[in-house]
Amino acid sequence: MDELPPQLTAQEEGSHPYLVMKDQKPPIITKAIDALHRHKDEFFKKYGEEGTEAEKKAISLLSKLRNELQTDKPLLPLHDDWVDTDIWNQYLEDQHNLLNENDKKISWFQSSWLYVECYLYRRIHEALVLSSPISDFDVFKDSKDQNFLESRGAIEALCFYLQESKRTIEVVDENIQKDEFCKLLQIMLWGNKCDLAVVPGQSIPQTSSPLTILEGLKPFILVNNMDALWSLLLNKRKKSQENFSVIRVDFILDNAGFELVTDLVMADFLIASNLATEIHFHGKCIPWFVSDTNIKDVNWLITQLKAAESTYLSTCGLIWEDYLKKKTWVYHDHMFWTLPFEYCAMPHVAPDLYADLQKSNLILFKGDLNYRKLLGDRKWGLTIPFHEALNGFHPAPLCSIRTVKTQVQAGLAPGQGEQVADSNPEWMTSGNYGILQFDGGP
Numbered sequence: 001m002d003e004l005p006p007q008l009t010a011q012e013e014g015s016h017p018y019l020v021m022k023d024q025k026p027p028i029i030t031k032a033i034d035a036l037h038r039h040k041d042e043f044f045k046k047y048g049e050e051g052t053e054a055e056k057k058a059i060s061l062l063s064k065l066r067n068e069l070q071t072d073k074p075l076l077p078l079h080d081d082w083v084d085t086d087i088w089n090q091y092l093e094d095q096h097n098l099l100n101e102n103d104k105k106i107s108w109f110q111s112s113w114l115y116v117e118c119y120l121y122r123r124i125h126e127a128l129v130l131s132s133p134i135s136d137f138d139v140f141k142d143s144k145d146q147n148f149l150e151s152r153g154a155i156e157a158l159c160f161y162l163q164e165s166k167r168t169i170e171v172v173d174e175n176i177q178k179d180e181f182c183k184l185l186q187i188m189l190w191g192n193k194c195d196l197a198v199v200p201g202q203s204i205p206q207t208s209s210p211l212t213i214l215e216g217l218k219p220f221i222l223v224n225n226m227d228a229l230w231s232l233l234l235n236k237r238k239k240s241q242e243n244f245s246v247i248r249v250d251f252i253l254d255n256a257g258f259e260l261v262t263d264l265v266m267a268d269f270l271i272a273s274n275l276a277t278e279i280h281f282h283g284k285c286i287p288w289f290v291s292d293t294n295i296k297d298v299n300w301l302i303t304q305l306k307a308a309e310s311t312y313l314s315t316c317g318l319i320w321e322d323y324l325k326k327k328t329w330v331y332h333d334h335m336f337w338t339l340p341f342e343y344c345a346m347p348h349v350a351p352d353l354y355a356d357l358q359k360s361n362l363i364l365f366k367g368d369l370n371y372r373k374l375l376g377d378r379k380w381g382l383t384i385p386f387h388e389a390l391n392g393f394h395p396a397p398l399c400s401i402r403t404v405k406t407q408v409q410a411g412l413a414p415g416q417g418e419q420v421a422d423s424n425p426e427w428m429t430s431g432n433y434g435i436l437q438f439d440g441g442p
């Protein structure tokens with residue numbers, strides 16, 4: 001294979017990665033410190049003086065981290081004893097070994113942006129791990145919960161829509177089913193606007209009914225492979241009705257709150273319509289990019305839904321809990337998702353995960369960070385085929401469902417990027433455009 005395009009870095013002043021590292025990340029660390037402060041009394045109640053000391057320690061480690069970032073210090077090895085510590089330290093060493101003499105240090109603004117951004121969240125985790133007994137405190141939990149609470153209206157509208165659609169799903173014809181499937185795909189797509197890492201700590205709730213705005217947003221979908229997804233699942237369903245075969249769909253989750261609800265609504269619809277017989281969710285095992293989903297967020301969401309006054313919400317809560325209990329839905333959180341590797345490295349870094357994904361009939365990758373990792377965060381030409389930019393990562397048919405927030409994109413039609421740029425120069429970072437980009441697999 002020819003040489004791969006270079007990865008993005010935050011080196012160039014004024015570039016998008018530079019501004020993210022300079023302006024977005026320090027306030028995210030500050031918000032994490034604030035969250036620890038806010039929970040001070042809780043730590044004391046739970047653990048006494050030891051809790052207070054741990055809170056102080058975590059805050060001082062986070063302040064130090066913020067300073068290292070702001071002064072572009074070299075990245076340091078990790079000092080905790082988490083399951084992935086050695087892998088991170090080996091990664092750092094490998095980065096050093098790759099440097100040739102002219103290259104600069106491994107630091108926040110010089111090295112691969114994907115690496116340093118992931119490393120930042122891993123260091124935030126380290127600050128907590130080193131601050132026992134409050135190590136499993138999630139500094140981002142409050143903001144994730146707030147996003148859910150502020151999106152309640154939209155969530156209720158969505159749960160109502162799901163239940164109405166499920167009432168008739170068995171009897172309506174294929175075209176109507178397809179129409180509903182495509183609507184829910186678009187809701188999953190625009191739900192990805194709600195990540196909290198872009199506007200630190202500021203929730204972008206979904207306040208109006210998401211269903212009413214879909215038509216108007218269609219022109220903003222730059223790659224729209226919904227038909228391919230529908231055909232694939234429809235074929236699987238036909239075969240499964242003949243030979244009772246399993247249809248497995250995997251969701252590589254992104255953000256908690258409203259976006260997670262859109263994903264679960266789709267997962268429910270797939271089961272109800274027999275387009276899938278089992279769903280596998282993949283979340284993060286540590287707090288990640290502020291709003292990404294952990295198991296605690298899933299459990300909290302289900303508890304909230306079950307306790308809601310609205311029967312549309314409580315019914316969803318009960319059904320979803322039941323799916324998880326019966327393993328119709330399975331939740332996984334492999335540590336690979338919180339390592340800095342591009343996905344083409346998965347077969348040798350996490351062969352168990354790759355082998356598991358190979359069992360899937362369709363893998364849905366939610367969000368911008370997943371897209372960056374799919375493409376190695378590389379500067380592929382906009383018209384390079386998606387399949388090629390995946391650089392050998394083809395465990396099964398897959399689809400990226402993502403609002404475009406960073407300058408990583410492949411698979412556009414000739415001239416399409418230029419045309420969009422004419423009307424919206426910020427199109428790659430605004431989050432206003434989306435893709436539903438399919439690759440048929442090996």
Ligand SMILES: O=P(O)(O)OC[C@H]1O[C@](O)(CO)[C@@H](O)[C@@H]1O
Pocket residue numbers: 020117192195196197198254255289366367368369370372405406
């Ligand atoms: O939640 P998402 O869609 O992955 O978006 C998170 C994005 O936010 C950023 O942290 C900042 O733009 C990106 O690095 C990342 O791609």
Ligand SMILES: [Mn+2]
Pocket residue numbers: 195197254255289291292367369
């Ligand atoms: Mn995210």
